[in-house]
Amino acid sequence: MMGSEFYFSFGPDVSGVLIHIMVGAGYGAVFAVVVRMLKLGSPMLLVAGLPWGALVFLFSAFLALPLMAAIFNSGDQITHIAKSAGWGTVFTEHLVFGVVLGALLMLGVRSWKRVSSSAV
Structure with missing residues (x-):
């Protein structure tokens, strides 16, 4: 499918996905701290996720x-990726990231409290 604007190239695409996942995990760990x-x-945590996603x-x-x-x-393909994908779309995706991150941590906090109260 080379020749069209969008195509799949295994090495760069898989590396990009892995890097994106690792960076997102890093942002998530910082949020948790x-x-x-x-x-x-x-x-x-849900409320805090929105500004975190924006940040x-x-x-x-x-x-x-x-x-x-x-x-x-x-x-420029990396520098201007938000512009090429659409500022609104990328911003919304990051807000969703923040809310999902807050929700996952909220579930984790609840389970941590259950474990710590049952251990006492």
Whole structure:
């Protein structure tokens, strides 16, 4: 399917997905540490996920991606990925990331409380 604007190239595409997953896990781990330090309760985790998703979007789109593109000399396709995919779409995806992250942590906090209360 080479020749069209979108095509699958196994090596770069799989590496890109793996890097994206690792970076997302890193952002998730930082979020978990921050909400733990702030001692946010379960309901607030969903609310906190929205600004976290927005912050991740802003950091990635305007700092991390241009920096990585410059370091690895990968050009505009990385620097301008949010523009090419659509700013609104990418921003919304990051908000969803934040809410899902908050929901997963909320479930984790509930199970941690059950385990710690039954261990006492």
